Amino acid sequence: MSNKTTRDEIIEAADDLFYRQGYEHTSFADIADVVKISRGNFYHHFKSKDVILDAVINKRLADRKAMLERWEIEGETPEDRIRSFIDILIVNGAKIKRYGCPIGTLTSELAKLNHAARGDANRLLMLFRTWLRRQFEALGRQADADLLAMHLLARSQGVATLSNAFQDEEFLRQEVEQMYGWLRLYAAGAAPE
Amino acid sequence: MSNKTTRDEIIEAADDLFYRQGYEHTSFADIADVVKISRGNFYHHFKSKDVILDAVINKRLADRKAMLERWEIEGETPEDRIRSFIDILIVNGAKIKRYGCPIGTLTSELAKLNHAARGDANRLLMLFRTWLRRQFEALGRQADADLLAMHLLARSQGVATLSNAFQDEEFLRQEVEQMYGWLRLYAAGAAPE
DNA sequence: GTCTATACGCGGATAGAC
């Protein structure tokens, strides 16, 4: 279709820089360098830095929604689909090792800044939480589907944090194997409670 | 003994503010307000903000070392001691819900900033990793003690991250119960591998 | 040791020409 608009290029560059450097630590100058526009031109597209953050969060939401819908179609069973979720740790292993989880680190940063967009960023986590909950429900775990979703989310976050801190992609792989094993128990109906 | 020196007061205030607001987001003015000194006076005690960060990290290291030694003395069995570790999630539950884990969030922030003190902050995580590893060794898990230590560390980190994001202390309690159960398997020698 | 005054650069934001 049409070429990317300048606006889209700004959002893309900001998305990447916010991930790699953090939101607060990324300046307009940083973004302008990547997009190759002047700093003044910025304000034609966004009236403040906060508005760029909003756009980045919305882009991430749209990206992740599309990804989850793909998994929904491609996965034949709920177990397959939940495995797709666990797999991102492997697929994005190198980046997670360097920069952590894009969703978890943004959430944590905005929480610490007590930023107005905090709640919006949490919708990203909530998106996965809800999607995972539905998968566990489909596995017949109506009673504790949300708890299981939270449990898996928490383990992913923890693994990402430590993999990043210790620069250890191998540890991440081992934990992923354990999560597969854990999931199999539930898929086989062999899990307790 | 003697009164706290101004230097100590600065470190204490910085420790608290770095935790609640993040390192980068905390200015000298913020610290000066708490300690009630002028900004200029700062540089008599520390020649730059980075040096304050070093001092804060060293204070946290000393504090945690003392805590681990206490657990070592008070806990009668390795299981007791590991339970003490899990318990901090409960003891500090309210603060974790508001600000996350003091160690994990600092580590993540410095990683994102690619800050020179990154490695120093990681020593905090490593302190717990090594201590936990020794406890699992004492439980007879020589072969995988470090993996188990990392696993427990990761789970704590993940639980802290989600409890903070969703402002949910109840979830944290439930996960702690699960960790107790998980630990019991190893203490009873009933765990696999 | 603590203060006031001040330098200096950076980051976000605005005005207005082209």
Next chain:
DNA sequence: GTCTATCCGCGTATAGAC
């Protein structure tokens, strides 16, 4: 829609008096 020029406040840091 993009640019240059510029403003302004904040944050780190320094100088030097008391």
